[in-house]
Every structure is written in structure tokens, then in C-alpha cells.
Amino acid sequence: DQQVKQNSPSLSVQEGRISILNCDYTNSMFDYFLWYKKYPAEGPTFLISISSIKDKNEDGRFTVFLNKSAKHLSLHIVPSQPGDSAVYFCAASASISSGNTGKLIFGQGTTLQVKP
């Protein structure tokens, strides 16, 4: 039962262009969403998050969009740089205030390659 899905295993874009990574979820109890970036042999690094009360959050080159009705979120990276090449995981959580424990449910990851 995959509650968080990243249907594209890989994505290749040209340096300077936009990278769009997608994520779908099924559990309507999720109200907090995060994106992590991971290099080989390292732990995931937190990138950006969004609460379900918002539909957009921006931090520099990274923007996350949330469409609650479609249970879909996306991460936009503009402009893409070769150093962005990594595996990107989306993760979802149900709020601790609702009695949940804050554990993260991860997607399978999308490998982004940014070509110079």
C-alpha cells in the first residue's frame, strides 16, 4: 500500500531550464509535505516543506505547489544547476496535534540529472 508515489523514476533536464518533480498521495489525513534531496552514500537533506493550509511555498530556486483536491504536489527548481543532480524524495506526514506521531511516509524517489 504505497501512500506516497513518485511515478517518474528519473528526469533529465538541461542546465538553466526548469525541473519539475511530481508526487501523489492517497491518505487525506496527510497535512504536511516535505521534499528531501539525497546524494549517494549520504543521508537525505531537507529542502522545502509545505503545510496543507497553503498551496505554494517558495525558497530561492525551489518552489513547492500543493493541490489538495488532486492529492498532488510538485517541486519546481528554476534554474536547474548540475549540482542539483541527485535523488529527490517527497514525504508526507499527519500532524502530531491530531494524535499522530509525525512519522514520514516517503515516495520511491526520482533521480534528477541536470546536464551542463
Next chain:
Amino acid sequence: NAGVMQNPRHLVRRRGQEARLRCSPMKGHSHVYWYRQLPEEGLKFMVYLQKENIIDESGMPKERFSAEFPKEGPSILRIQQVVRGDSAAYFCASSPGVEQFFGPGTRLTVL
């Protein structure tokens, strides 16, 4: 301002041995989560602990796996009588509240 520390980074065990993985959270963080990543998969939640308490162990296998977070010292994930299927990367994360910050992981190889 050290991040989350995990040791060892690599651990090799033979089938039937015990594996002990350690995690020191970031200073000031009292929540520790353990996740496992099998090859070609995403991270899967295992257990959530606060100091001296297991809060959520819904992702832990029923047998051979245990975790603790004592009052003093690091959190320990213990795997008894390891099998080849336990080979994976084990990550811990610490949190002050919502965002979780991950350590570099321990890569366990069972021969």
C-alpha cells in the same frame, strides 16, 4: 553545531550475528526516528522514540529488532540474528518538532 551523527557508517555482519546501530541527535532535539532504505526503494519508517520512551514502533519487524533511546547516550537500533534481508541503509532523524533532519546513515551488509 553538529548535525545528526550515526555510527558506524558501514557495518558488516555474518548471518546470525547481532548488529548495533547508534544515533546521536542534534543538540536540543528530543525526538528520534529510525528509517530503513532497501535497495532501489524509498525510506520506510521503523520506530519513533523520545528519551526513555518508544512512542511508535508500528514499522518495526515483530522479531529480532529493538530500539532504545536512554536518558543518557545515543539511540540504539539493535538487530539480533541478522539475515541477508536485513542488508540495507539505516537512517536516523532527529526533530525539534516537525521537520526531520537525517544522519548520514549506517550501511549494513549481511554476508
